[in-house]
Amino acid sequence: MQNSEERTSPQTKSILRFMRLTLNALGVPLLAVLTAMLVGGVVIALAGGDPFRAYLGLFQGAFGSPKALSETAVWASPYIFAGLAVAFAFKGGLFNIGAEGQLAFGAVMAALIGYALPGWLHIDLPAFIHIPLAIGFGALAGALWAAIPGALKAYTGGHEVINTIMMNYIALNLTSFLLNGPMRDPNPLNVVARTPLIAESARIPPLFEGFRVHWGFVLALLVAGLVWWLLWKTTLGFEIRTVGANPDAAKYAGINVKRTIVLTMAISGLLAGLAGTIEVTALNHRHELGFSIGYGFDAIAIALLGKTHPLGVVLAALLFAAMRNGATRMQFLTQIPVDIISVIQALILLFVAADAIIRYIYRIRARDERVVLTRGWGG
Amino acid sequence: MTIVLEAKNITKQFPGVLANDQVDFDLRQGEIHAMLGENGAGKTTLMNIIYGLYKPDSGQVSVRGEPIEIHSPKDSIQAGIGMVHQHFMLIPVFSVAENIMLGDETVRYRWALGGKLDQKTVAKRVRELSHQYSLDVDPTALVGQLPVGIQQRVEIVKTLYRNAQILILDEPTAVLTPQEAEDLFRIMHELTEKGVSIIFITHKLKEVLAIADRITVMRAGKVVGTVKPKETNEHKLAAMMVGREVILQVEKKAAKPQEAALKVDGLKIRDFRGLEVVGDISFEIRGGEILGIAGVQGNGQTELIEALTGLRSVAGGKMLFAGKDVTGCSPRTLTETGMAHIPEDRQRHGLVLPYAVADNMVLNTYYLPPFGVRGILQPKAIDANARKLVQDFDVRTPSPYVPTSKLSGGNQQKVIVARELSRAVKLLIANQPTRGLDVGSIEYIHKEIVLMRDLGVAVLLVSAELDEITALSDRIAVMYRGQIVATVEAKKVTREQLGLWMAGGHPEGVPSRRCPEPVEGCCA
Numbered sequence: 001m002q003n004s005e006e007r008t009s010p011q012t013k014s015i016l017r018f019m020r021l022t023l024n025a026l027g028v029p030l031l032a033v034l035t036a037m038l039v040g041g042v043v044i045a046l047a048g049g050d051p052f053r054a055y056l057g058l059f060q061g062a063f064g065s066p067k068a069l070s071e072t073a074v075w076a077s078p079y080i081f082a083g084l085a086v087a088f089a090f091k092g093g094l095f096n097i098g099a100e101g102q103l104a105f106g107a108v109m110a111a112l113i114g115y116a117l118p119g120w121l122h123i124d125l126p127a128f129i130h131i132p133l134a135i136g137f138g139a140l141a142g143a144l145w146a147a148i149p150g151a152l153k154a155y156t157g158g159h160e161v162i163n164t165i166m167m168n169y170i171a172l173n174l175t176s177f178l179l180n181g182p183m184r185d186p187n188p189l190n191v192v193a194r195t196p197l198i199a200e201s202a203r204i205p206p207l208f209e210g211f212r213v214h215w216g217f218v219l220a221l222l223v224a225g226l227v228w229w230l231l232w233k234t235t236l237g238f239e240i241r242t243v244g245a246n247p248d249a250a251k252y253a254g255i256n257v258k259r260t261i262v263l264t265m266a267i268s269g270l271l272a273g274l275a276g277t278i279e280v281t282a283l284n285h286r287h288e289l290g291f292s293i294g295y296g297f298d299a300i301a302i303a304l305l306g307k308t309h310p311l312g313v314v315l316a317a318l319l320f321a322a323m324r325n326g327a328t329r330m331q332f333l334t335q336i337p338v339d340i341i342s343v344i345q346a347l348i349l350l351f352v353a354a355d356a357i358i359r360y361i362y363r364i365r366a367r368d369e370r371v372v373l374t375r376g377w378g379g
Numbered sequence: 380m381t382i383v384l385e386a387k388n389i390t391k392q393f394p395g396v397l398a399n400d401q402v403d404f405d406l407r408q409g410e411i412h413a414m415l416g417e418n419g420a421g422k423t424t425l426m427n428i429i430y431g432l433y434k435p436d437s438g439q440v441s442v443r444g445e446p447i448e449i450h451s452p453k454d455s456i457q458a459g460i461g462m463v464h465q466h467f468m469l470i471p472v473f474s475v476a477e478n479i480m481l482g483d484e485t486v487r488y489r490w491a492l493g494g495k496l497d498q499k500t501v502a503k504r505v506r507e508l509s510h511q512y513s514l515d516v517d518p519t520a521l522v523g524q525l526p527v528g529i530q531q532r533v534e535i536v537k538t539l540y541r542n543a544q545i546l547i548l549d550e551p552t553a554v555l556t557p558q559e560a561e562d563l564f565r566i567m568h569e570l571t572e573k574g575v576s577i578i579f580i581t582h583k584l585k586e587v588l589a590i591a592d593r594i595t596v597m598r599a600g601k602v603v604g605t606v607k608p609k610e611t612n613e614h615k616l617a618a619m620m621v622g623r624e625v626i627l628q629v630e631k632k633a634a635k636p637q638e639a640a641l642k643v644d645g646l647k648i649r650d651f652r653g654l655e656v657v658g659d660i661s662f663e664i665r666g667g668e669i670l671g672i673a674g675v676q677g678n679g680q681t682e683l684i685e686a687l688t689g690l691r692s693v694a695g696g697k698m699l700f701a702g703k704d705v706t707g708c709s710p711r712t713l714t715e716t717g718m719a720h721i722p723e724d725r726q727r728h729g730l731v732l733p734y735a736v737a738d739n740m741v742l743n744t745y746y747l748p749p750f751g752v753r754g755i756l757q758p759k760a761i762d763a764n765a766r767k768l769v770q771d772f773d774v775r776t777p778s779p780y781v782p783t784s785k786l787s788g789g790n791q792q793k794v795i796v797a798r799e800l801s802r803a804v805k806l807l808i809a810n811q812p813t814r815g816l817d818v819g820s821i822e823y824i825h826k827e828i829v830l831m832r833d834l835g836v837a838v839l840l841v842s843a844e845l846d847e848i849t850a851l852s853d854r855i856a857v858m859y860r861g862q863i864v865a866t867v868e869a870k871k872v873t874r875e876q877l878g879l880w881m882a883g884g885h886p887e888g889v890p891s892r893r894c895p896e897p898v899e900g901c902c903a
Contacts, residue, residue, distance in 0.1 A: 233756055235745055246731045249728055249730060251728075254709060254743050
């Protein structure tokens with residue numbers, strides 16, 4: 001009865017489907033990056049630079065040596081976490097602009113656990129307890145901070161875009177107060193707003209001796225896989241995606257839409273919190289005011305460029321990291337200011353967000369599936 | 380007779396679908412030419428080409444023998460073509476005159492800040508048109524306060540105001556009561572007598588036979604034929620549309636009602652403004668019977684169904700389902716108790732359109748074994764379920780993994796029907812289960828509903844189509860302004876009587892329920 005196509009196992013089919021979808025999904029973002037680089041090249045040329053040398057410098061700076069690769073991975077770690085945070089919220093139909101604040105709050109909490117906990121407990125904690133504790137509390141802080149606008153959205157209809165922006169201000173000013181006041185590094189030589197160094201036992205070790213790239217990068221990749229699994233393989237993920245795609249149908253299907261919204265924001269905030277936590281525990285070993293400025297906003301660009309898919313987010317985060325990291329060498333080689341990288345990143349975002357431009361230039365037909373950014377105000 | 384509009388050899392290709400395949404169509408002066416066809420047959424595509432919303436791949440549209448290039452609705456209005464869409468394009472807070480001049484404003488003192496709207500001249504012209512074609516439209520009335528039938532007339536006046544000589548009416552009777560439809564037909568005749576030519580798009584066979592001068596039937600992008608009403612009948616037309624014999628009459632045995640599955644007692648529902656939209660409704664449905672709720676859309680049926688299915692909170696009253704008090708229960712509890720719901724708006728409530736067919740088939744059971752085990756989705760069980768349902772319910776889809784948005788309306792509805800009826804249910808609530816569907820799908824869904832009844836399921840059917848109500852129901856309740864104004868045995872009532880009740884006429888012998896206290900929007 002069955003023909004040969006029917007007999008193909010579901011696994012084979014889903015792999016084929018996955019490959020096709022991936023290719024489709026990559027189309028516009030890749031072309032957006034390419035177009036942005038072209039336009040960026042024109043800008044460089046207009047500014048009197050040599051775009052080829054500039055891009056060569058950029059490439060060398062990002063991938064040209066083991067150290068360059070290590071630094072790109074260092075940049076990529078918080079980008080992956082924060083990008084996942086924003087992408088996860090998008091999947092649930094929510095626009096989390098508050099990654100910036102959630103990230104800062106996670107970092108504060110991780111630093112506090114990192115330097116103060118052994119003192120409070122009067123014991124030296126082993127690393128295998130202290131590191132997970134610092135990471136866990138940092139993540140939790142981010143989750144709580146995001147759950148507030150989530151609850152406001154679910155139970156009062158207050159729009160999450162407005163409320164996450166407001167929560168950013170609160171988080172950043174609160175952080176400033178803490179780092180200048182109760183949590184300030186008491187070292188008499190210290191003149192800036194920062195915490196003391198965290199205990200050795202709370203530090204995530206580097207992957208290789210002599211390089212800065214750390215286990216946080218591996219954790220980021222693992223978490224990306226975990227997010228993918230959660231979204232597409234679990235009933236919770238099904239609920240989150242359903243609420244994101246069609247809240248009316250979700251309600252019809254018996255899903256608790258309000259609870260799901262709060263939970264989606266909390267998980268999104270948890271991921272953003274991890275971004276801050278990793279920077280404190282693996283890299284800076286303290287929270288210095290302003291270290292994370294802009295990560296939360298770059299994360300929006302990364303999530304959009306990655307088409308809100310975890311794999312896409314990892315690739316987009318690596319690209320942004322490479323550009324940030326390679327920019328210094330580019331400036332060194334060609335005297336073109338690193339700010340050009342911001343211009344190119346802005347262009348990428350522009351082309352991804354207004355994808356009609358890219359579709360028009362390259363004659364790509366529009367697809368049905370669109371990224372749901374956010375629903376109507378108060379909706 | 381002169382041919383006022385001719386479309387020759389129109390071909391239009393959409394990705395994967397040949398929507399119009401060398402279609403020829405002509406319209407004579409002063410005739411009513413009905414376009415009949417299933418959804419997706421290509422009639423809307425053809426009309427959109429004539430109206431300038433789509434550009435044909437090949438072919439030519441001529442008006443009064445002159446080939447014309449139509450790039451936008453503006454060109455077609457210029458050519459004297461007017462279209463009344465199924466969903467009115469009116470602004471409720473504007474007056475009739477303001478709506479009519481919208482986009483073509485008559486202005487005085489143009490030099491001063493763009494000028495002043497010349498309401499008087501417009502109103503005068505509207506009165507003239509209204510008088511000329513016996514339309515009876517008051518230019519000063521606010522559109523939002525007019526009944527649907529009159530709003531439709533405003534749309535017609537709007538096209539006449541722009542000197543339309545060719546009218547396209549897209550499913551005009553879908554929103555009307557039988558009486559309002561009669562009025563519309565009278566107006567259509569009035570218009571054609573004065574030389575206006577009308578293209579009438581519909582899927583209701585009875586109407587076509589009653590009013591059209593000629594009938595063109597389309598199927599799968601092609602014109603099957605053009606016939607005169609005298610030369611044909613309902614069966615022949617249906618067969619032309621579907622391409623095979625269709626059973627129009629629903630075959631069903633006498634109902635064998637069992638004990639009550641759902642008891643509703645004094646249910647009250649308020650809308651977001653606190654106005655009572657359903658006031659003090661009581662009824663019961665027994666297993667093995669179909670209770671039809673007839674009524675013009677917007678008389679509280681939607682709110683009633685939302686309340687029964689847990690999507691809307693109630694302001695008072697009680698619901699007993701399977702012996703349990705389920706007042707205020709969540710949709711999930713009701714689903715688990717054995718309620719199936721085919722929602723009114725399938726794309727908004729019934730489906731997640733970007734989802735694969737397989738996912739939509741477990742939309743409300745995804746968390747239950749075998750589909751969800753300890754919070755993990757089971758792709759194998761979901762796949763097996765989808766393949767079985769696609770087969771059992773004859774869902775036409777290339778694979779269970781295409782996005783549901785790619786399916787035709789009929790097949791989308793079948794996905795919902797398959798999902799809801801494949802569970803063990805005690806009560807089926809079907810709200811407009813066949814709206815916008817083709818004859819073949821309607822036939823199929825009607826059979827499924829009767830089958831459920833015969834299996835002992837209680838069925839609550841809501842439909843604005845009187846034919847559907849009378850064909851399926853064992854008992855009929857008529858809703859008017861949030862009240863059930865009559866409940867009768869289906870066999871003992873005529874269409875005319877039902878139509879009268881739907882329009883607010885008081886049923887003889889059945890005392891009309893008055894609102895307990897005067898509330899705005901109810902009995903007002």
